[in-house]
Amino acid sequence: MITVDDLRVRFGETEAVKGVSFAVPEGSSFGIVGESGSGKSTVLRALSGLNDDWTGRMTVKGQVLAPNRGKDFFRRVQMVFQDPYGSLHPRQTVDRALSEPLLVHGIGDADARIARALAEVALPPAARFRYPHQLSGGQRQRVAIARGLMAEPEVLLLDEPTSALDVSVQAEVLNLLADLQQRRGLTYVMVSHNLAVVAHLCPMIGVMQGGEMVEILSGEDLRAGRTTHPHTTELRALSTELEEA
Amino acid sequence: MLVEIENLTVSFPTPQGMSHAVRGVSLTLGAEKMGIVGESGSGKSLTARSILRLLPENARIAADKLTFDGIDVLRAREGAMRAIRGKRAGLILQDPKYSLNPVMTAGEQIAEAWRTHRKGSRREALSAAVDLLAQVQIRDPRRVAEAYPHELSGGMGQRVMIAMMLAPDPEMLIADEPTSALDATVQAEILRLLEDLVSRRGMALILISHDLPLVSHFCDRVLVMYAGRIVEELRAGDLTHAQHAYTRGLLDCLPTLSHPKPRLPVMVRDPAWLS
Numbered sequence: 001m002i003t004v005d006d007l008r009v010r011f012g013e014t015e016a017v018k019g020v021s022f023a024v025p026e027g028s029s030f031g032i033v034g035e036s037g038s039g040k041s042t043v044l045r046a047l048s049g050l051n052d053d054w055t056g057r058m059t060v061k062g063q064v065l066a067p068n069r070g071k072d073f074f075r076r077v078q079m080v081f082q083d084p085y086g087s088l089h090p091r092q093t094v095d096r097a098l099s100e101p102l103l104v105h106g107i108g109d110a111d112a113r114i115a116r117a118l119a120e121v122a123l124p125p126a127a128r129f130r131y132p133h134q135l136s137g138g139q140r141q142r143v144a145i146a147r148g149l150m151a152e153p154e155v156l157l158l159d160e161p162t163s164a165l166d167v168s169v170q171a172e173v174l175n176l177l178a179d180l181q182q183r184r185g186l187t188y189v190m191v192s193h194n195l196a197v198v199a200h201l202c203p204m205i206g207v208m209q210g211g212e213m214v215e216i217l218s219g220e221d222l223r224a225g226r227t228t229h230p231h232t233t234e235l236r237a238l239s240t241e242l243e244e245a
Numbered sequence: 246m247l248v249e250i251e252n253l254t255v256s257f258p259t260p261q262g263m264s265h266a267v268r269g270v271s272l273t274l275g276a277e278k279m280g281i282v283g284e285s286g287s288g289k290s291l292t293a294r295s296i297l298r299l300l301p302e303n304a305r306i307a308a309d310k311l312t313f314d315g316i317d318v319l320r321a322r323e324g325a326m327r328a329i330r331g332k333r334a335g336l337i338l339q340d341p342k343y344s345l346n347p348v349m350t351a352g353e354q355i356a357e358a359w360r361t362h363r364k365g366s367r368r369e370a371l372s373a374a375v376d377l378l379a380q381v382q383i384r385d386p387r388r389v390a391e392a393y394p395h396e397l398s399g400g401m402g403q404r405v406m407i408a409m410m411l412a413p414d415p416e417m418l419i420a421d422e423p424t425s426a427l428d429a430t431v432q433a434e435i436l437r438l439l440e441d442l443v444s445r446r447g448m449a450l451i452l453i454s455h456d457l458p459l460v461s462h463f464c465d466r467v468l469v470m471y472a473g474r475i476v477e478e479l480r481a482g483d484l485t486h487a488q489h490a491y492t493r494g495l496l497d498c499l500p501t502l503s504h505p506k507p508r509l510p511v512m513v514r515d516p517a518w519l520s
Contacts (some may be wrong), residue, residue, distance in 0.1 A: 035428035036399070137285070166284040166455060171498035171509035178508070193428060200500035200509070223502050236502065238429045242458040243501045 001026035001187045002047070002155065007056035009042050016042045018211040019056070024204075026061075026154075029181065029188035031202030033195050033235065038208040040191045041159055047189065048079045048157050060155060075105045078148035082160035084140035088132040094118075094143050095128045101150040117146040121176060138169035145176065149184075158190040162197060174200060195239045199223065207232045247417060247449050248274040248296055251310035255291045255473075257303055266304075267291050268473035274417075278443060278450040280460035282495075283470035289453050292470070293419045296451075297330050314416070332362045335410030339422040341402030345394040351378070351405045352390025355412055362413035377408040382438055400431035407439065417449040425454070436463045457495050458484065469495070472519050491518055 002024040009017040017039045024030040034040040046054040052067035059065060060077060078101075081087040088097055098114045107113070118128060121142040132140055141161065148156055161177070162170040178201065180186060192198045198205055199219045207215045207229065215229040227233045255267035267288040272279075281289040294300055295311065298318055311318045313329055321329075330336075338344045346354055355377055356370035365373070371390070378386035381404040394402055403423060410418060420439060424432040440463050443450045454460045461467050461484045469477040469492045477489040487493050494512040 035430065167457075167495060168284065168498050168512040171500075172511050174500065175509055175511065195429075196500045196502050199502055200505070219505075223505060235429065238433055240502050242462055243503050 001028075001061055002030075002189065003057075003059045004043070004047065005057040007043060007046060007054060007058065009039070009046055009051065009054045016211055017046070017054075020206075020208070020211075020213045022204075022206050022213065022216060024187055024189060026187055027181070027185045028204070029190060029202040031198030031205040032189070032191045032208060032213075033193065033198050033205060034208030035193060037210075039211040040208045043208075044079075044157050044159055044189060044191050048077060049073065050079075071105070075101075075151040076153050077155040077157065078151065078153040079157040079159065080141075080144050080148050080161050083164050084137065084144045085132070085164075087144055088140060090132055093129050093131055094123075094135075097143060097147055098128075098150055101147060105151045107151065113150065117149055120149065120180070121146045136169075137165055138172060141165060141169075141173055142176065145173075145180070149180070153186070155187045155189070158188060160192050161190065163192065163194070170197070177201060195222070195235050196243075207235065246273045246275055247314055248272075249310055249312045250292075250296070251308060253292065253295055253308040253311060254306070255288065255295060255300065256305045256307075257301075258305070263305070266473055267295070270470075270473070270475055272468065272475070274449050274451065276416075276447050276449050277466070278440065278452065278464040280452045280454065280464035280467040281470060282454055282457045282460050282467055284455060284495075286472075287470040288473040289470050290421055293421065293451050293453055294336075296419070297334055297336065298326050299330070299336070331358065331410075331415070332413045333415050334417040334419065335413070335415045337403075337406055337410055337418060337420040337423045340426045341394070341397075341399060341406050342426070344406055345402060347394050350391055350393055351397065355390075355405065355409045358409045359412040373412065374408070377411055378405070380411065380442070381405075381408045383408075398431075399427050400435060403427060403431075403435050404438070407435075407442070411442065411446075414446075415448065417451070418443065419451045419453070421453045422455070423452070424459075425456075432459075439463070457492070458499070476518060489518075490515060 005021045007017055007020045008015060020043055022030060032040045032043060045051045047058060049069040095114060098117060099110050102110045102113060118125060123139060123142050127139060162173050165173060181188060190198060190201060199222055203219050205217060205219060205222060206213045209231045215232045222236060227236055251271045253267055253270045254265060256263045256265045270292050281293060283289045295306055296313055300306060308319060352371055352374045355374035359373045360370045375386045375390050378389055383389050383404055424435050427435060452460055452464055461481045464481055466481060467479045468475045471491045477492050479487060497510045498512055500509060
């Protein structure tokens, strides 16, 4: 479904992504973990079309991606950001936020679609005419996910979708993402600094450090400790150390 | 006991009447490491800040007893509180990016904190700052002393904050989510550093966080707060023996590497927890 081959991104003198390659089968999830500055979000932004200054080869469903994407690409590939405070317009109601993708892509039947989308992310119908500040953090992230689903995409790019949430809300959002994937056959690429969160949702995980993807391994190998790169081993140790406390 | 709190309540006036953010919290603190864990809005930060009387202006605070080393915090004059804040009890905040002065070098900021609470010359203060930076395990303290906050990484910035709080040699540190903005590797380093400094200096530490496993790893005991109340107190090693359904819910809903589960258990909030 998605292939990324020798992706490089430069910011002036520094190379933020140094030849990253990975592939994601249709209906599956690929997780990218790494610390701040490792380039994980930069990979996602290049893939999403938010940054057009890159070299390499990327395809989505067999189509080679050009630096500038057509409208159809932005319907099929949607992104959910970390902070729902920042990614929802504070002076637009949920209804307005959810109609926007429909207007942009010329999709009709807005009323029924919005009602359905709210139900799908388990928000009460009453949330429809609320403003973001009237919702809790978890509800806001559900709105952001619902907005991502409005145009019926095939791919969701998730940039730290649960990092700003309490752990109980994080569990609800992760379950929701798993359900949606199963129901709609979505393909996910998820970026997070939390190894356990990524391993929960993604069968394959890429570990980034200093702009390079130093290891790609399966969730099972990660859990069993079959890591090959020292950075992966270190991240895993930090994560399991706390679990055993 | 350094801190004694009995039946603390913190409330805020709203158009619908008073909203109670902290509801009858009692605790005592000696020279130990205590964690306060809870989700957003549980009242954990307000409880700790009450000790310094550092609350939003519209907050109403009441308690049967609220003392810091015998000083009645509720009735102390502002001047007496200022002698506690910073000097005897330091506060470390979440994000060094917003807590450091962007137009002062790290060294000058630490020196300023040192001179505010101890009498000495500028030169003495600057050399004390370099010494403090070395104490928070910065390899090249002279260079960092001359650096501006934007030239420092998040972990370095947090070390500078800690050095600044240590300058007046306080008896207590309150660390409010000190590592939430940091990477996992740096997070562990900073917490180990805090733990080490606190034990070596015989200080008291209140570590506030939403991360229960993390806190219990670094503290002697942990208070779990829910909706303004302490629902459970745990010895650090007893995490697996948590009794309260809320505490267990917090632990269960975490994805883990060691015990994968296809679906995460979701917290079902029992209204009885509120009473």
